[in-house]
Amino acid sequence: MSALTQTEHAELERWIDIIWEKAHELGLDPFPVHFEVAPAHVIYELGAYALPARFSHWTYGRDYHVQKTMYEYGVSKIYELVFNADPSQAFLLDVNDMLSHKLVIAHVYGHSDFFKHNMTFRHTNRQMIERCRLHAERIRQYEMKHGPAEVESLLDALLSIDEHIDPIIEQPKAQEKKKEARKSETSYDDLIYMVDPKPETPVDKDRFPASPQKDLLLFIRDHSKVLEDWQRDVVEIVREEMLYFVPQIKTKIMNEGWASFWHERILENLPLTAEEHLQFRRMHSSVLQPGSRTSMNPYYVGYKIFRSIERRWNGEEADDPEENWMGERIDRPTGEGMSKIFEVREAENDQSFLHKYLTSNLVKELDLYTYRIEEREGELVWVVDETDWRKVRNALAEQLTNFGVPIITVEDGDYEHRGELYLRHHYDGKPLDMARTSRCLRSIAQLWGRPVRLETVADDEEIVIICDGQSVTHIAK
Numbered sequence: 001m002s003a004l005t006q007t008e009h010a011e012l013e014r015w016i017d018i019i020w021e022k023a024h025e026l027g028l029d030p031f032p033v034h035f036e037v038a039p040a041h042v043i044y045e046l047g048a049y050a051l052p053a054r055f056s057h058w059t060y061g062r063d064y065h066v067q068k069t070m071y072e073y074g075v076s077k078i079y080e081l082v083f084n085a086d087p088s089q090a091f092l093l094d095v096n097d098m099l100s101h102k103l104v105i106a107h108v109y110g111h112s113d114f115f116k117h118n119m120t121f122r123h124t125n126r127q128m129i130e131r132c133r134l135h136a137e138r139i140r141q142y143e144m145k146h147g148p149a150e151v152e153s154l155l156d157a158l159l160s161i162d163e164h165i166d167p168i169i170e171q172p173k174a175q176e177k178k179k180e181a182r183k184s185e186t187s188y189d190d191l192i193y194m195v196d197p198k199p200e201t202p203v204d205k206d207r208f209p210a211s212p213q214k215d216l217l218l219f220i221r222d223h224s225k226v227l228e229d230w231q232r233d234v235v236e237i238v239r240e241e242m243l244y245f246v247p248q249i250k251t252k253i254m255n256e257g258w259a260s261f262w263h264e265r266i267l268e269n270l271p272l273t274a275e276e277h278l279q280f281r282r283m284h285s286s287v288l289q290p291g292s293r294t295s296m297n298p299y300y301v302g303y304k305i306f307r308s309i310e311r312r313w314n315g316e317e318a319d320d321p322e323e324n325w326m327g328e329r330i331d332r333p334t335g336e337g338m339s340k341i342f343e344v345r346e347a348e349n350d351q352s353f354l355h356k357y358l359t360s361n362l363v364k365e366l367d368l369y370t371y372r373i374e375e376r377e378g379e380l381v382w383v384v385d386e387t388d389w390r391k392v393r394n395a396l397a398e399q400l401t402n403f404g405v406p407i408i409t410v411e412d413g414d415y416e417h418r419g420e421l422y423l424r425h426h427y428d429g430k431p432l433d434m435a436r437t438s439r440c441l442r443s444i445a446q447l448w449g450r451p452v453r454l455e456t457v458a459d460d461e462e463i464v465i466i467c468d469g470q471s472v473t474h475i476a477k
Contacts, residue, residue, distance in 0.1 A: 004037055012092075014035070015102055022266050023041035023109040027338065030112030031126075032087035035105070037094045044068050046081050046091060050245065053133040055140075055237070059157050080104040084248065086126035088112040103283055106266035110259030117346050118254070120247040123167075135237045142230050148190035154231055157443035158217070163405040165239055166215035167246050187385040212409035212424070212429050216444070217242075219410045225419070228447030235447075244412060249403045255351045257302015258333045260287060261341075266304075290367070296396075304366060305357050309344060310337035320359045327390075351400040354393060370395045398428070406432060408454070421448045432456055441467035 004012065016035060023030065038046075046052060070076045079100065082090040090108045092101055100161060115121050125131060127130035143151045213219050220227070221235040248255065267280050291297040311317045315334030322332040344357065358368075370386040401407075414424035420445065425432060437454065444467070445452045451468045455477060462477035 002358060006111050008098070009037075011098060012101055015098070016105055018270070019102065019105045019266060022269055023106065023113070023262070026262075026265060026269065027342065028109055028262060029116065030088065030109045031085070033082070033090050033108060033112050034087050035092055035108075038091045039094050040071060043078050043081060043091055043093055044071065045297065047078055049340055051083060051132045052089065052129055053136055055132070055136040055155075056243070058152070058246045059159065068119060080108060082108045082111045083129060083246075084115040084124060084126070085129050086114065086116075092291070099272075099279050100283065102270065103263050103280060105439060106263040107259045109266070110262035111255060113262070114251070114255050115347060116257045118247070118251060118349075119347060120250050120349050124244055124247055125240075126340070127243075132241065135241065138237065139234065142234065142374050146230065151216045153232070153446075154234055154378065155238070157446045158235060160440050160443045162238050162242045163220065163403075164214075164216035164408055166213075167243055194454060209410060212411055214407065214409050216408060216410060216423075219413065220444070220447050223413055224448050227447065246403060250349045250351075250400075253298040253302040253305075254345070254348060254353050255302070256299040257304075257306050258345055260284075260303040261301045261306045270398065296368075301366060302353075304362060305353065306341050306344070308359065308362055309357055310341050313337040313340040316454070317361070320361045341417040349400075351397050354400070355397040358393045358396070363392050367376045368392050368396070406430075411455075415453060419450045421445075421450065421452045423452065425454060427457040429457055434458070437465065438467070438472045441465060441472060442469060445469040 012035075020033075044064055044067040048062075054060075067076070067078070074150060078093070079096060080090060080092055088108070088111070090105075090112075092104055096104065098390050115124075139151060139155075173296045202450070209219070217235055217239040221232050221239070222370055224232075227235070252461055264284055267284075272280060288300045288303055289297060290300055308317065308320075312320060312322070313332060313334070314337035316337075322330050324330050344353065348356065362368075369384050369392055371382050372385040373380050374383045375381075376383075387393065407426040407428075408423050409426065410421065411424045412420075414420075415422040423444075437456075441452050446469060450467060454465045454467075455462060456465065458474070464477050466473050466475065
């Protein structure tokens with residue numbers, strides 16, 4: 001139930017309309033947004049499930065209680081939730097005062113504009129909330145037919161590896177363009193290959209798959225010999241929902257920075273009283289608190305980078321030169337700040353955003369550095385490892401490769417003709433968490449129905465981790 005009176009509801013609806021008009025006047029173009037006012041327990045339930053009407057799983061209940069406990073002890077608070085849909089769905093916390101609602105509504109319009117225009121979201125299903133409702137109903141039917149324990153065991157296994165998908169497979173148009181580009185690599189290809197057919201890329205027909213495959217869930221769905229049809233359907237449900245979430249993971253810093261930039265700009269242009277303006281500044285500062293020494297606040301970092309881009313392209317910060325990907329200086333027009341941030345909002349993801357626009361001055365201002373664990377007098381302590389701004393920037397950007405998830409590929413689906421699965425971890429200097437890896441390998445073995453091998457590097461040695469479904473052993477490669 002909403003804590004708002006009828007008069008407060010009317011006032012809130014009036015401000016929703018005013019802020020919508022102001023957002024458009026300033027240049028935003030969000031989806032229409034449907035707002036609902038909800039109590040804290042509903043907000044935290046939606047936050048734990050990540051989407052309304054999603055299928056149930058015990059981990060969502062765990063996440064709900066963590067968030068609720070942090071809220072009750074004053075550790076953290078969710079002011080709003082907004083979902084990437086057309087129209088966007090947003091939920092406002094009922095105990096917020098009217099000024100908080102104004103800030104949150106402006107913030108939501110920033111998010112919705114980002115969802116609509118950022119290229120990473122271009123292929124997401126804007127009707128995903130309805131899809132989730134259908135997914136949840138199918139899973140309820142499977143629970144009735146096969147038993148809740150069996151369905152939960154399957155979901156446990158799938159949710160432990162749900163990040164190992166390949167979003168590029170879901171973009172056939174992009175693939176078609178790539179094929180077209182390959183078909184005509186030079187202006188003379190058609191003439192050259194008129195006489196001699198163009199050689200195809202060699203494929204090892206004895207291997208299965210013929211080339212390494214990154215989408216582990218898709219490979220299991222299509223080739224596991226132990227899954228029944230209803231289980232393959234659940235694999236596809238989990239995979240489809242994860243594909244929807246990946247753009248949000250890949251743009252967390254940009255998306256929160258963009259929404260924070262615009263809630264400030266919109267409220268600066270609303271007719272606020274002096275007292276409201278002071279309160280708005282306090283709330284804005286609270287949202288943009290720098291992170292701790294070992295964590296980064298995406299709202300703060302994203303906001304600061306967008307503000308810096310606007311100032312630099314307006315000619316207000318001349319001491320931070322513009323560079324291209326090669327580190328070469330390039331010309332920067334002046335008076336183009338606003339058009340530049342809209343261009344960045346559309347074309348980048350977090351990794352390219354940091355790599356292109358995190359400058360020397362920003363690294364100093366944001367007090368960014370890398371750190372490592374070191375043993376001192378028998379104790380493990382965190383120590384600063386690197387302060388050079390280029391190395392710090394590169395380290396932050398590299399952490400976001402493959403949206404921060406280790407790259408694992410399927411190398412062989414019939415290892416030594418025994419039906420075993422052979423996987424390879426593309427080691428990038430960061431070792432796997434062995435406890436988590438063991439749990440994931442047990443899940444994969446359950447889904448595959450045969451032993452699984454994973455090639456990786458640990459303590460500078462190439463090893464293979466073998467899991468038969470229960471026990472896990474390591475051997476040198």
